[in-house]
Amino acid sequence: MQQKRKKAPIALFTLLAVSGLFLFVIGCTGTAPVGWSGPLIDKQTLYIGDQKGELLALNLENGNQRWAKELVGPSKGGFGCFAPAQSSSAIYGTPAISDGIVYSASYNGKVYAFDASDGAQKWVYPPDKKALKPIVSGPVVASGIVAFGDTDGKIYGLSAADGTEKWVFPTQGKAWATPATQNGILYVPSLDGHVYALKASDGSPVWTSNRVGGIAARPALSATTVYVGSLDNKLYAFDKATGNMKWVFPGGNFFWAGPVLNDSLVIAANTEGKVYGINAETGQQAWVWASPGQTSISSTPTIVNGLVAVGSLDGKINIIDTAKGQPVRDSIATGTTGETSIKGPLASRGNTVYARVESGKRAFVIGYDVTTGSQVMSKELIAAIAPASETPESTSFLNWQTILLIFALMVIAFLLVSRRSVKP
């Protein structure tokens, strides 16, 4: 009978432990940051970030690796659900290059500068074990300054030569969009719904636009206008000199991808799976094309040989005639599994479009000739590099050893309570 008496509490304890584990798992169902760096092409080299936080330099002709560098950052510790996010070196922004130096920013809160020829690290910001809040934006170089935004809403201007901090400009929301630049002015959108025009040299504001919906995408710039897509389902055009709104174009879902310009058209894609050709001056719709199955589009398109290449979340690339808004060929399927997707921006050189494709847990950079539809490059993004020499240190006391200790204490507490409540 004593055994029966003990079985019920043990069953309840097991139920509680299983429930606790279930809640733990469900509580951790937020997506871990993986990144979606687009390719950067300079001369005969393609630079791209992989999903493990490594920057790769690949030969454009044959896809062979020239060099690879791990973007090592300090592990911020944390435990349970937040350990993967806080220590992630995911790369979201496309790298930037200027004067033989390639720059890349990481979710681990650091920005890196490498010699483009051999990958030798020039500098890292912040130095040592410090880190900013996670960086999603890509870096941009203007007037000798490397500019980018972080999750804390701050826009940083660093010296491109040595990485010293020159200025910081605060915004009211996460600065996840990669800035655009022209003539020494940075155009920086923020998730607070404003577009900020800043002087690249000192970060002083030139103008701030009226508030619209949150903006996560890089703007497109013409001679007179700044075009941005917003999470309030609209595409906006602002006067480049004053920041006044010129027109607004309504869509059906997030304009997450950045718009691109081709002649007199702004071409913008949204997560409703539609691509719009819009008159750049008036904001009137010229055409609209819907992806097969209206698959979400979050990848910034690219102009290739007068056509626009669009990548979608089903891993397909569509080539669209910008005059008519119709595809010139069948969709190019970049993967064979149902899990293939394209999230990062596309790039192009000549007749070839390049994209970072995720296929299950693997990532590839692929190149397709848009005139023939044939594949010219396919390289799995696995860096062949030596292990990092710097070992990340946990800076938090709440590591897995502590969790185990706390759990052990809970078990001991349960045993003590059980002994006291069972009467002899």
Added chain:
Amino acid sequence: MSIWDTLLVRPMMNVLVLLTNYLADNFGIAVIVLTVIVRLVTLPLTMKQLHATKAMQSLSPKIKQLQKTYEKDKQKLQEETMKLYREAGMNPLGCVLPMIIQFPIWIALYNSILKTLGATPEDLLGLSRYLYGWTSVHQAIPLNEQFLWLNLSAPDPIYILPVLVALSMWVQQKMTTTEGTDPSQAQMNTMMLWMMPIMFGFLTLQFPAGLAVYWVAYNIIGIFMQYFVTGWGGLATVPGFKQMAKRQQPQPGSKVLPATVKQSPTQKKVESGQKLRRDKRKDS
């Protein structure tokens, strides 16, 4: 999108975003308001559960008496206990079934809070799949994560919420504790009383603060509901609450029930069952 997401998670997410938009862009208040709404929607089930608990509590003196009478005969004790439940028209699972039915709703609200926060770029992008086409919903994105001292997408940095979650849960558990049960039941009561709050407090250390706000709001509403149906319950044994509980007890000779103790249908069944047993004994 799965049926779970379509029927439960997606509507809750959109209501959360809509509430945030209309509550001065305050996601924390929206979480609290939605918790109140969910509690109101599940009120009939909750009241059934609370009345069943109250009925169980009222039977506990009888159960204690049976334990003394059949101390040496456990099988007879079990038979008489089940007979008592049957005569009172009670199902011992009456407390548990409403809780099980509410469980998917809790989990859906839990999921929607996590997804709506959009802490990582992947999460924020993923929101586009869940939001309805309402303009007022899309205008609110991204949501303002700041609420008081908290970033709702990250754990509480000063650990106040884990303490509040554990404490509110302990108070609620204590109020449902019944007396006069066998040692096994007492052991389980003690375990529920301590393990649940410790476990949830521990989980709160690492979950986004938005979830913790939901738990605290949920527990506090539960405490109020419990008080109006069952009174302080087991909390009356805690020093400081004893006097409050005494003032609420019916005075000897008083024919008026205290305002906090209401006769539920289940309670009426229990009392009529007890009257039946008394009459049978008189006849025999």
